[in-house]
Amino acid sequence: MSTIYLDHAASSWPKPPEVVRAMVECMEEYGANPGRGSHEKAVKASRTLFEGRKQLARLFHIKNPNDIAYALNTTMALNLAIKGFVREGDHVICTAVEHNSVRRPLEYLKAAKGVQVSYVKTDAQGNLNPDDLVSLITSRTKLVVCSHSSNLLGSILPIADMAEICRKHQVKLLVDAAQTAGTIDIDVNRMGIDMLAFPGHKGLLGPQGTGGLYIHPDINLDPLLHGGTGSQSEAIEQPTVRPDRYEAGTQNTVGIAGLVEGIKWIQKETVEKIHQHEWQLTQRLMSGLMGIDGVQILGPELGQNKTGIVSFTVAQSDSSEIAFILDQSFGIAVRSGYHCTPLAHQIAGTLERGAVRASVGCFTTEGEIDQLIDAVKEIAAHMQS
Numbered sequence: 001m002s003t004i005y006l007d008h009a010a011s012s013w014p015k016p017p018e019v020v021r022a023m024v025e026c027m028e029e030y031g032a033n034p035g036r037g038s039h040e041k042a043v044k045a046s047r048t049l050f051e052g053r054k055q056l057a058r059l060f061h062i063k064n065p066n067d068i069a070y071a072l073n074t075t076m077a078l079n080l081a082i083k084g085f086v087r088e089g090d091h092v093i094c095t096a097v098e099h100n101s102v103r104r105p106l107e108y109l110k111a112a113k114g115v116q117v118s119y120v121k122t123d124a125q126g127n128l129n130p131d132d133l134v135s136l137i138t139s140r141t142k143l144v145v146c147s148h149s150s151n152l153l154g155s156i157l158p159i160a161d162m163a164e165i166c167r168k169h170q171v172k173l174l175v176d177a178a179q180t181a182g183t184i185d186i187d188v189n190r191m192g193i194d195m196l197a198f199p200g201h202k203g204l205l206g207p208q209g210t211g212g213l214y215i216h217p218d219i220n221l222d223p224l225l226h227g228g229t230g231s232q233s234e235a236i237e238q239p240t241v242r243p244d245r246y247e248a249g250t251q252n253t254v255g256i257a258g259l260v261e262g263i264k265w266i267q268k269e270t271v272e273k274i275h276q277h278e279w280q281l282t283q284r285l286m287s288g289l290m291g292i293d294g295v296q297i298l299g300p301e302l303g304q305n306k307t308g309i310v311s312f313t314v315a316q317s318d319s320s321e322i323a324f325i326l327d328q329s330f331g332i333a334v335r336s337g338y339h340c341t342p343l344a345h346q347i348a349g350t351l352e353r354g355a356v357r358a359s360v361g362c363f364t365t366e367g368e369i370d371q372l373i374d375a376v377k378e379i380a381a382h383m384q385s
Contacts, residue, residue: 003331004368004371005333005361005364006359006364007334008203008361009151009357012201016205016265018261019206019259022257023254025257026254026258030044031253031254032044033250034250036250049070052256053068055260055264060186060188060196061189064217067216068243069212069245069246070256072252073201073208073209073211074101074178077212078101078197079101080221080224081197081215082106082174084222084223085174085219085222086109086113089114089140090142092106092109092143093118093120093137094146095128096119096120097150097152097344098119099151099176101178101340102145106145122347124347124348125153125299125300125304126299128157128158130161137165141169141171142171142172143174144162144171146162148175148177149184150299150309151178151339153298153300153311154300154306154311155300155306156306160192172216174194175195175196177197178197178199179203179309181199182204182205182271182274183203185275195213196213196214197211197212197213198213199211200255203266205265206258206261206263209252213246227248229247269362278307278364279305279306279308281360282309282360283302284370285360285369287302288370289373293384294383295380298313298350298355308360308364309359310357310358310359312355312358312376314376317383319337319353319354320337325379332372334372335359336354336356336357337355339354339355
């Protein structure tokens with residue numbers, strides 16, 4: 001039984017063939033250490049890293065590619081941004097639909113350095129009222145952290161409106177683009193984003209172990225890691241030049257080689273086309289699930305804009321049991337549980353039993369969506385019999 005893969009919010013799969021070929025080529029032909037030598041293979045590896053920055057800068061409308069620091073994933077990028085920027089006694093605001101990659105670093109700083117943390121509430125569908133953000137800002141507020149889209153609900157938050165508020169109050173805005181990079185157009189200048197954390201292995205169609213952080217040129221972060229950069233080796237302190245300041249240690253050249261091709265594929269297809277494809281699939285899935293007794297859909301209502309995520313519950317059944325049956329009996333891969341975002345589950349009313357999350361990608365077909373609908377219909381009928 002072949003697998004129907006509907007877990008793209010965790011990692012996209014499969015990847016375009018160009019991604020795999022580029023990674024194999026790197027391993028076979030120039031898998032040397034970038035920035036650590038002047039020989040041909042090291043130089044080619046360095047060029048691959050810079051090509052990745054160029055492609056990312058083009059995708060996110062970033063003026064200087066060197067304002068992008070590579071990271072292993074969005075979590076690492078968020079930790080660099082949060083821990084590198086927030087100081088003892090500062091006040092930080094984030095939303096109630098944040099992933100634990102935001103919540104846990106903030107709660108750590110709250111306990112270790114007396115950082116104050118406030119959470120902006122959303123409604124049950126994950127929609128945020130910008131006025132609620134204004135009410136939480138104080139003279140000590142230094143940073144607002146916001147998921148571009150909830151990884152449980154699929155709701156898209158009003159980044160531009162939030163950025164305008166932040167500018168007015170001289171507060172910096174950090175955006176978690178884990179669910180939107182590559183599937184929704186992001187322009188850091190037009191949207192007013194000061195820092196943007198993103199994964200390579202989801203919507204950008206690259207491999208796991210890739211991602212990064214855009215840092216506005218006016219922001220200076222304390223590095224998360226200190227060590228070798230291949231530059232200024234005689235100095236005892238971490239270099240101040242970008243991106244070396246934030247990239248201690250050997251970078252994932254083979255992964256970035258694949259990421260380059262993933263971004264090129266996206267730019268060829270266009271972000272707009274990918275988003276429309278995924279949105280149409282979510283509408284098809286939601287329409288089908290709405291006709292099944294006992295199924296409750298979380299997040300924005302049918303017809304509203306959202307990312308390629310549809311989370312749902314089935315009667316009073318445990319979400320993990322539903323996901324297990326989908327996998328073992330129907331060959332459908334989904335994600336169940338709490339999705340590293342317990343606050344969002346609290347808002348959605350699913351904190352006790354979690355939810356099943358189906359997330360589509362650019363290669364997902366209507367036929368696969370229909371098979372999921374039929375499977376859930378069969379499971380729901382059995383659960384209620």
